[in-house]
Amino acid sequence: MDKSPAYDPSQAGKTEQQTAGNNVPKSGQRPDQGTAPTSDNWSTSPARQTLDDRIMEAPDTLGAKHRHPILAQPPEKFTGLKLTKPATVAAGIMAVLKSGAFAVDYEGPVRGTQALLKMNQKDGFDCSSCAWPDPDDHRSVAEFCENGAKATTSDAQSDPVGPEFFARHSLADLSRMTDRDLNNAGRLTHPMVLRPGATHYTPISWPEAFELVGQELNALPSPHEAIFYTSGKVPNEPAYLYQLFVRQFGTNNLPDCSNMCHESSGAALSNTTGLGKGSVTLNDIYDAAVIIIIGQNPGTNHPRMLTALQKAKRNGAKIISINPLHEAGLLHFKNPQDFMNPLKALGTLLGDGTPITDVYLQVRINSDQLVVRGLMKCLLEAEELNPGQVLDHHFIRDYTTGYAELVENLNNTSWADIEEASGLTRAQIQEAANVIGRHKRIITCWAMGLTQQKNGVYTIQEVVNLHFLKGAVGIPGAGLCPVRGHSNVQGDRTMGIWERPTATFLDSLAQEFNFEPPREYGFDVVEAVKALHDGRVKVFMGLGGNLLGACSDTEFVAEGMRKLRLSVHVTPKLNRGHLVNGEMALLLPCKTRIDIDMQKSGQQFMTCENSMGVVSMSKGVLEPISDQMLSEVAIVSGIALATLGEKSTVDWVGCTENYDLIRDYVARTIPGFEDFNTKVRHPGGFYLPNGPRERNFTTDNGKANFTCTPLEKHVLEPGQLVLMTIRSHDQFNTTVYDYNDRYRGIHGERRVIFLHPEDMAERGIREKGLVNITSHFEGQQRHAEKFIAVPYDIPRGNCAVYFPEGNVLVPIGSVAYRSNTPTSKFVIVTVAPVELPVGTQLPTGQQVAVPA
Numbered sequence: 001m002d003k004s005p006a007y008d009p010s011q012a013g014k015t016e017q018q019t020a021g022n023n024v025p026k027s028g029q030r031p032d033q034g035t036a037p038t039s040d041n042w043s044t045s046p047a048r049q050t051l052d053d054r055i056m057e058a059p060d061t062l063g064a065k066h067r068h069p070i071l072a073q074p075p076e077k078f079t080g081l082k083l084t085k086p087a088t089v090a091a092g093i094m095a096v097l098k099s100g101a102f103a104v105d106y107e108g109p110v111r112g113t114q115a116l117l118k119m120n121q122k123d124g125f126d127c128s129s130c131a132w133p134d135p136d137d138h139r140s141v142a143e144f145c146e147n148g149a150k151a152t153t154s155d156a157q158s159d160p161v162g163p164e165f166f167a168r169h170s171l172a173d174l175s176r177m178t179d180r181d182l183n184n185a186g187r188l189t190h191p192m193v194l195r196p197g198a199t200h201y202t203p204i205s206w207p208e209a210f211e212l213v214g215q216e217l218n219a220l221p222s223p224h225e226a227i228f229y230t231s232g233k234v235p236n237e238p239a240y241l242y243q244l245f246v247r248q249f250g251t252n253n254l255p256d257c258s259n260m261c262h263e264s265s266g267a268a269l270s271n272t273t274g275l276g277k278g279s280v281t282l283n284d285i286y287d288a289a290v291i292i293i294i295g296q297n298p299g300t301n302h303p304r305m306l307t308a309l310q311k312a313k314r315n316g317a318k319i320i321s322i323n324p325l326h327e328a329g330l331l332h333f334k335n336p337q338d339f340m341n342p343l344k345a346l347g348t349l350l351g352d353g354t355p356i357t358d359v360y361l362q363v364r365i366n367s368d369q370l371v372v373r374g375l376m377k378c379l380l381e382a383e384e385l386n387p388g389q390v391l392d393h394h395f396i397r398d399y400t401t402g403y404a405e406l407v408e409n410l411n412n413t414s415w416a417d418i419e420e421a422s423g424l425t426r427a428q429i430q431e432a433a434n435v436i437g438r439h440k441r442i443i444t445c446w447a448m449g450l451t452q453q454k455n456g457v458y459t460i461q462e463v464v465n466l467h468f469l470k471g472a473v474g475i476p477g478a479g480l481c482p483v484r485g486h487s488n489v490q491g492d493r494t495m496g497i498w499e500r501p502t503a504t505f506l507d508s509l510a511q512e513f514n515f516e517p518p519r520e521y522g523f524d525v526v527e528a529v530k531a532l533h534d535g536r537v538k539v540f541m542g543l544g545g546n547l548l549g550a551c552s553d554t555e556f557v558a559e560g561m562r563k564l565r566l567s568v569h570v571t572p573k574l575n576r577g578h579l580v581n582g583e584m585a586l587l588l589p590c591k592t593r594i595d596i597d598m599q600k601s602g603q604q605f606m607t608c609e610n611s612m613g614v615v616s617m618s619k620g621v622l623e624p625i626s627d628q629m630l631s632e633v634a635i636v637s638g639i640a641l642a643t644l645g646e647k648s649t650v651d652w653v654g655c656t657e658n659y660d661l662i663r664d665y666v667a668r669t670i671p672g673f674e675d676f677n678t679k680v681r682h683p684g685g686f687y688l689p690n691g692p693r694e695r696n697f698t699t700d701n702g703k704a705n706f707t708c709t710p711l712e713k714h715v716l717e718p719g720q721l722v723l724m725t726i727r728s729h730d731q732f733n734t735t736v737y738d739y740n741d742r743y744r745g746i747h748g749e750r751r752v753i754f755l756h757p758e759d760m761a762e763r764g765i766r767e768k769g770l771v772n773i774t775s776h777f778e779g780q781q782r783h784a785e786k787f788i789a790v791p792y793d794i795p796r797g798n799c800a801v802y803f804p805e806g807n808v809l810v811p812i813g814s815v816a817y818r819s820n821t822p823t824s825k826f827v828i829v830t831v832a833p834v835e836l837p838v839g840t841q842l843p844t845g846q847q848v849a850v851p852a
Contacts, residue, residue: 051820061554061783075178086326122139131483187589226538229542231542231546236494239543247506255522267819269464273691297330298483320359359432373410378430421713447485457819512669513649526815532561543636571590593618616684727803754790
């Protein structure tokens with residue numbers, strides 16, 4: 001491990017203080033990030049010419065489950081609903097108990113505790129769930145949250161899923177298991193193959209598996225008939241090799257989970273700030289005077305963020321939350337770490353916790369764009385009354401363009417339109433603006449509640465406009481903070497997992513590896529699914545993830561998957577996406593971050609990039625449960641060797657034996673990674689360059705660009721509602737750990753729909769009554785049957801269901817403007833009650849009325 005030409009042996013054995021340098025700041029400081037640009041700038045890419053914007057015909061979402069023996073959707077069986085009052089406090093002692101229970105139930109007290117105590121430590125492994133950053137300086141003994149504990153103990157599960165398991169269960173049988181039971185079955189232990197005409201997976205050797213992939217890829221008339229999907233869980237080293245292999249094979253068909261989540265953030269930020277990433281550090285969160293949380297539920301999706309918000313609150317910050325639901329994590333927080341402090345434990349146990357939100361705007365789905373405009377209109381009015389005291393005219397004059405046009409756009413937006421669309425009053429928006437108006441140290445955090453809206457890109461551009469008005473970029477305690485929901489989804493994009501690579505990046509690959517990379521743009525997720533459905537794609541490879549479960553229009557995706565010649569799934573555990581295939585399929589079991597990865601040169605580590613641009617090492621701590629599991633690096637290299645043979649100039653064998661060689665490649669081809677092997681060995685890692693953080697806006701014109709976004713009114717027909725899909729507390733992305741969503745008062749069930757009580761009464765729907773849901777798009781309909789209606793505090797005219805169960809309702813052609821992201825946060829639906837036969841009862845737990 002210490003023989004890499006990029007590794008400085010003189011640093012070995014030195015303490016953190018001796019090696020960290022200026023790049024790892026202490027609390028209250030900002031990092032020295034260097035000056036090299038990163039390579040994810042949308043503005044350097046030409047206008048997209050390959051976007052497939054056809055309105056595809058709706059699949060038969062009702063008949064599919066009867067026509068195909070292998071179910072693409074989760075089975076329609078109920079698991080026992082119990083309702084309790086929604087929580088108003090997140091975390092607390094229950095989170096501690098749940099974390100411990102997951103670790104013990106999955107792995108026992110010794111193995112489970114060993115894993116948790118090494119998670120997110122500087123000498124341990126990076127959590128495989130969300131991308132919230134770890135503290136730069138001191139880290140607690142238990143530097144994890146409840147959801148991280150679930151993800152880690154699930155990854156570490158020692159129950160084997162091997163040849164005996166697949167001999168007992170056909171694919172049709174497996175498809176009738178719930179998503180929870182598929183995941184909880186255990187870890188895949190052997191490579192498995194589905195032969196043409198077979199009903200069961202059977203064992204296959206690794207050499208034969210690699211050979212099969214190589215043969216099928218090389219038999220394609222064009223490399224563009226293959227698609228190579230990537231999960232955000234994949235660390236940097238295998239991600240870099242994966243994109244390199246795919247481009248040497250001859251295509252840019254590299255869709256990834258970014259296309260379905262923060263693609264809208266990249267599209268909005270790159271042309272306005274010059275970088276498709278956020279511009280804050282964790283220390284900035286602590287130092288902020290105002291934090292706006294919009295379209296994000298940190299209590300469920302990024303629980304460790306609550307600790308940072310608590311620290312900010314104790315430092316005097318005000319928090320504004322903008323969300324259609326009142327989420328527990330945005331109301332109060334009891335920090336589990338406080339239970340370890342004798343001075344705080346009793347007060348934490350008995351008290352209400354730290355109040356999080358000062359102003360809560362319960363906005364209607366997909367109307368955040370107008371709310372942010374309303375905030376800016378209030379700021380302009382305050383500036384007229386208090387010249388020079390509200391807006392930052394120095395920043396606007398010296399750094400920006402487009403201010404006059406923005407003001408005109410705001411003046412042309414009426415308060416009547418804002419109030420009608422948002423469901424908020426002018427006075428409510430004014431209350432939030434009064435908090436913002438007095439400060440410059442402002443941070444706005446957002447997640448998929450914005451990015452998956454129809455006008456998500458425009459909403460984020462309005463957020464950027466707000467920050468430019470206040471000069472709230474590039475100073476301590478201020479900036480833009482898209483919070484990534486997957487642990488290395490930002491790093492994968494940095495490593496080149498992108499269907500639209502920049503010319504600069506491709507030129508670097510060409511020079512380093514002496515080949516001509518393809519220049520034609522590849523398929524993003526939506527385009528890839530349309531190509532699958534058309535039969536234009538014959539081979540699909542997924543490096544992690546679950547495209548079937550994650551993507552919109554479940555039955556449409558399934559129809560495309562069934563037309564494939566070969567599916568290749570690199571995965572540690574089983575999911576529904578592994579069951580719906582064409583002629584052949586491979587399951588290739590890989591190690592997770594928690595597994596010790598021994599190669600010829602010794603134990604290896606990998607690296608990940610968090611939401612704030614910190615790259616740090618991740619090193620496994622548990623012995624793998626099977627010697628048939630390979631690392632993702634070894635699997636990618638094996639497939640590359642079998643496919644490319646002597647045509648490739650990459651040292652695939654050397655990369656597998658010593659991952660330092662991969663990092664040397666990265667250091668020479670991606671700006672910001674110079675001396676990669678040396679810097680990443682510093683405890684805590686290092687920060688990547690970030691121009692906007694230093695007020696260096698690397699847009700095409702070198703300015704921070706105000707944007708005049710278009711505004712579209714979405715008019716609903718009588719009886720229609722706007723639906724969004726959401727996560728439950730006991731799931732991570734498409735991975736379901738259990739059937740509970742305790743913060744929202746849901747226990748033992750996932751087939752529920754949250755509705756406003758008046759919308760229920762208007763439709764004759766009773767509490768816990770059964771309903772069918774129909775989505776409407778361009779004259780087409782899609783259907784989801786048998787959901788239990790739950791009255792909830794949600795804006796009138798809005799409703800919500802969990803995904804992946806609700807994805808069947810999201811049309812493949814319904815995408816966000818510019819980013820092509822599926823609109824899972826804007827689905828027009830009708831909901832109708834179902835009359836059950838007399839005497840029919842749903843399986844339920846103890847019934848407790850839910851106050852709306």
